[in-house]
Amino acid sequence: xxxxxxxxxxxxxxxxxxxxxxxxxxxxxxxxxxxxxxxxxxxxxxxxxxxxxxxxxxxxxxxxxxxxxxxxxxxxxxxxxxxxxxxxxxxxxxxxxxxxxxxxxxxxxxxxxxxxxxxxxxxxxxxxxxxxxxxxxxxxxxxxxxxxxxxxxxxxxxxxxxxxxxxxxxxxxxxxxxxxxxxxxxxxxxxxxxxxxxxxxxxxxxxxxxxxxxxxxxxxxxxxxxxxxxxxxxxxxxxxxxxxxxxxxxxxxxxxxxxxxxxxxxxxxxxxxxxxxxxxxxxxxxxxxxxxxxxxxxxxxxxxxxxxxxxxxxxxxxxxxxxxxxxxxxxxxxxxxxxxxxxxxxxxxxxxxxxxxxxxxxxxxxxxxxxxxxxxxxxxxxxxxxxxxxxxxxxxxxxxxxxxxxxxxxxxxxxxxxxxxxxxxxxxxxxxxxxxxxxxxxxxxxxxxxxxxxxxxxxxxxxxxxxxxxxxxxxxxxxxxxxxxxxxxxxxxxxxxxxxxxxxxxxxxxxxxxxxxxxxxxxxxxxxxxxxxxx
Amino acid sequence: xxxxxxxxxxxxxxxxxxxxxxxxxxxxxxxxxxxxxxxxxxxxxxxxxxxxxxxxxxxxxxxxxxxxxxxxxxxxxxxxxxxxxxxxxxxxxxxxxxxxxxxxxxxxxxxxxxxxxxxxxxxxxxxxxxxxxxxxxxxxxxxxxxxxxxxxxxxxxxxxxxxxxxxxxxxxxxxxxxxxxxxxxxxxxxxxxxxxxxxxxxxxxxxxxxxxxxxxxxxxxxxxxxxxxxxxxxxxxxxxxxxxxxxxxxxxxxxxxxxxxxxxxxxxxxxxxxxxxxxxxxxxxxxxxxxxxxxxxxxxxxxxxxxxxxxxxxxxxxxx
Numbered sequence: 001x002x003x004x005x006x007x008x009x010x011x012x013x014x015x016x017x018x019x020x021x022x023x024x025x026x027x028x029x030x031x032x033x034x035x036x037x038x039x040x041x042x043x044x045x046x047x048x049x050x051x052x053x054x055x056x057x058x059x060x061x062x063x064x065x066x067x068x069x070x071x072x073x074x075x076x077x078x079x080x081x082x083x084x085x086x087x088x089x090x091x092x093x094x095x096x097x098x099x100x101x102x103x104x105x106x107x108x109x110x111x112x113x114x115x116x117x118x119x120x121x122x123x124x125x126x127x128x129x130x131x132x133x134x135x136x137x138x139x140x141x142x143x144x145x146x147x148x149x150x151x152x153x154x155x156x157x158x159x160x161x162x163x164x165x166x167x168x169x170x171x172x173x174x175x176x177x178x179x180x181x182x183x184x185x186x187x188x189x190x191x192x193x194x195x196x197x198x199x200x201x202x203x204x205x206x207x208x209x210x211x212x213x214x215x216x217x218x219x220x221x222x223x224x225x226x227x228x229x230x231x232x233x234x235x236x237x238x239x240x241x242x243x244x245x246x247x248x249x250x251x252x253x254x255x256x257x258x259x260x261x262x263x264x265x266x267x268x269x270x271x272x273x274x275x276x277x278x279x280x281x282x283x284x285x286x287x288x289x290x291x292x293x294x295x296x297x298x299x300x301x302x303x304x305x306x307x308x309x310x311x312x313x314x315x316x317x318x319x320x321x322x323x324x325x326x327x328x329x330x331x332x333x334x335x336x337x338x339x340x341x342x343x344x345x346x347x348x349x350x351x352x353x354x355x356x357x358x359x360x361x362x363x364x365x366x367x368x369x370x371x372x373x374x375x376x377x378x379x380x381x382x383x384x385x386x387x388x389x390x391x392x393x394x395x396x397x398x399x400x401x402x403x404x405x406x407x408x409x410x411x412x413x414x415x416x417x418x419x420x421x422x423x424x425x426x427x428x429x430x431x432x433x434x435x436x437x438x439x440x441x442x443x444x445x446x447x448x449x450x451x452x453x454x455x456x457x458x459x460x461x462x463x464x465x466x467x468x469x470x471x472x473x474x475x476x477x478x479x480x481x482x483x484x485x486x487x488x489x490x491x492x493x494x495x496x497x498x499x500x501x502x503x504x505x506x507x508x509x510x511x512x513x514x515x516x517x518x519x520x521x522x523x524x525x526x527x528x529x530x531x532x533x534x535x
Numbered sequence: 536x537x538x539x540x541x542x543x544x545x546x547x548x549x550x551x552x553x554x555x556x557x558x559x560x561x562x563x564x565x566x567x568x569x570x571x572x573x574x575x576x577x578x579x580x581x582x583x584x585x586x587x588x589x590x591x592x593x594x595x596x597x598x599x600x601x602x603x604x605x606x607x608x609x610x611x612x613x614x615x616x617x618x619x620x621x622x623x624x625x626x627x628x629x630x631x632x633x634x635x636x637x638x639x640x641x642x643x644x645x646x647x648x649x650x651x652x653x654x655x656x657x658x659x660x661x662x663x664x665x666x667x668x669x670x671x672x673x674x675x676x677x678x679x680x681x682x683x684x685x686x687x688x689x690x691x692x693x694x695x696x697x698x699x700x701x702x703x704x705x706x707x708x709x710x711x712x713x714x715x716x717x718x719x720x721x722x723x724x725x726x727x728x729x730x731x732x733x734x735x736x737x738x739x740x741x742x743x744x745x746x747x748x749x750x751x752x753x754x755x756x757x758x759x760x761x762x763x764x765x766x767x768x769x770x771x772x773x774x775x776x777x778x779x780x781x782x783x784x785x786x787x788x789x790x791x792x793x794x795x796x797x798x799x800x801x802x803x804x805x806x807x808x809x810x811x812x813x814x815x816x817x818x819x820x821x822x823x824x825x826x827x828x829x830x831x832x833x834x835x836x837x838x839x840x841x842x843x844x845x846x847x848x849x850x851x852x853x854x855x
Contacts, residue, residue, distance in 0.1 A: 048801075056670065058669075196641065197641065198638045198641035198642075201638060201641070202638055356665075356667075357666075357667040357669055357670045358665065358666050358667060358670045359640065359663075359664065359665040359666075360662075360663070360664045360665075361662065361663045361664070362661070362662050363659065363660060363661040363662060365592070365659060365661055366590070366592075366661035366662055366801075369799055370799050370801055370802075372799075373797060373798050373799030373802075374798060374799065374802075376797045376798075377793045377794045377796075377797040377798035377799075378793075380793040380796075380797055381789070381790035381791075381793035381794060384789045384790065384792075384793055385786055385789060385790055388785070388786055388789060389786070391538065391539045392538055392539045392540075392541070392782065393538065394538050424730075424801055424802060425730055425733050425802075425805065427798070427802070428730075428733075428794060428798070428802055428805055428806065428809075429737075431790050431791070431793065431794045431798070432737060432787070432790065432791070432809070434790050435786050435787035435789070435790035435791065436741070436744075436783075436787065438783070438786050439744075439783045439786070439787075442779050442782045442783050442786065443748065443779055443783075446776075446778050446779040446782065449544075449778070450775065453544060453545070468755070471751065472747070472748050472751045472752075475696065475747045475748075475751055476744045476747050476748060478692065478696075479689045479692055479693075479740065479743045479744055479747055480740045480741075480743075480744055482685070482688045482689050482692060482740075483685045483688075483689060483736055483737070483739055483740030483743070484740065486681055486684045486685045486688055486736070487681060487685070487733065487736050490677055490680055490681035490684055491677070491681055491732075491733065491736075492674060492677055492729070493729055494729050494730050494733060495678075495681070495729060495732060495733045495736070498733040498737070499733075502737070502740075534538060535538065
């Protein structure tokens, strides 16, 4: 017990010094540490302390399934037409999440199945493909999406979505947003300092899928080719579709195949029309520009539709071939909404629709109040515990108190090193850790008292006290760790923030409360060799 | 310097002989708490029921009825108003707006702010939460899941490290602590939100911690005093650890009292739950879990007993 080699003493002090050094940056405001000559790790403040907005978005996975069905539909129509010899198909159905179609010539059925099989891809580890292909009713081919296929599609879409969301938020010029995906279909966005998240929500709520399609002028009910009034029953020819107009007044019949889509966009900027109305100026890449030029050349005098997120914004006539690879999107925009649309178009379309399901905003005043209250409470709690320990255990209380204070610095240091986030419940965890950290010392000191009463000498009592109490401390901390881990794994939001501090506190308090105080006591005993101790 | 001793040396309180009284009282209180939760219900926050929560800070304490009238005039559904922390802070809870528009909830928050600012100049919105029903359902399930996982996980640990009776006793005692805490929240109508779940989990961790210390001593004494009657042994163990139990509980209560008084209003419910839990947990450690061991017939596991002679070390310990 009394034997504490020099290297051990040095390494304990070294570790403590390291922990305290690490904790220093976290005691200064972020604005100050940012200007320090080197990058220093520090604690992040959670939104409940720093103020700002927290938004949880959920992706519509049904939407992904629907989109896949649509894409597959289009691909099959295109591929069958391209086959040599051409495979005639018809009666395409997208009922109940399945895609099925009829092959007109039964002798081509095998060729058609073969063709469709090549369009499917492997998904997952089990050797499954993303679609199951089957022949039903002797001449129909049915494609059923597999679970793995949908899962893969959703996870791909989510990866892209996180990137798109990041681009859009960066374009808003917000400071240090946190954007992470959570679970299979959620994205958490946290923006410190943001007080009104409405603009952000609207920006991310936009899918921004831009398409240019030719208007089917054969549909002519109102005198304006392609325009269909609300409620009118019109037969839309195969290969065309009826899309609702943005203004809510009826719809427009357009050809399904797009001339050009937003994927081929290189830039989008807010600008003004000749009448000084805000609009959005877009530029296409060379492939898109050439294609656009070709189609407009062939269709002078005919209208085309500009479609955003499945709604027709406008259907202007092609006055002359558009060769420059750029176009304007006009509508009833304000500067802000036009700018938002430009940002959304620039950052690319979201592959999946996102909806806000949770939103929390904390004002800067409340956050500052909470920090101040938390610091005051921590200091008072520490002082109260220190006084209490001192009057109860005397010299041994002093050692325990030193351990408590060092423990506080070490926790802050480790949290800084891990770049952990301190939340309000985290502060509560902190105060609780101050309370529980002394429990180890209480256990040890009570045990020493007990052994003294049993008539053991000083050195034996101290040795037994530490030995017997250590086992109990281990059991107690193990159970505490279990509770902490469960909070960390199953808990959400504030519970997690609390668990992080609690777990770190358990780890560091074993070091400070057991090892450090043991060293202090051993050194003292060796130095003075007291015959009696006041405990 | 004379040091403070909260608990005198060598106490010999007959906890075990009191156990039937304790069981009766405990059972009664637990039933009362459960009935309270079932009949009055918990005042669940937006975290668990979904909706909109706006926390407004006024310059002067407002009349709640007047504020309610102003909010009702917006026809945004049933508003639930509550003073929160200081008298000048009011939390307003509203159902989610029906419109599915992305900005609908922000519009509602702006309307509320504008209405309040008109009648009470200088009012500020310090917090605004919107939680959809889907998320709140999940949070409830995850909260309950976490609590049960914690209780079972630690009870299993008790069985694994000690004997099954210890695990069962700990489980019963901790469930008692959890129910009492829930009863407290049903009684006081304090808002029950995610933070409180963290508090409940901490109470569980702490309470089990307390029981493990006593269990550990019982295990130690079982090895030490092979001939001792089990009742006397448990009484001895509880008495031996009593100074530590009281000392640690008081220290933590002291730290929590600082948090309650100076930690700001957001954490007040959290801290109150925690303080109650510490008191209840300490009680159940002393009276419930240890004494229950006798009822469950804790025996002497052969493998556990080493052939050590009985040492009559303790000074002043009366013979059983």
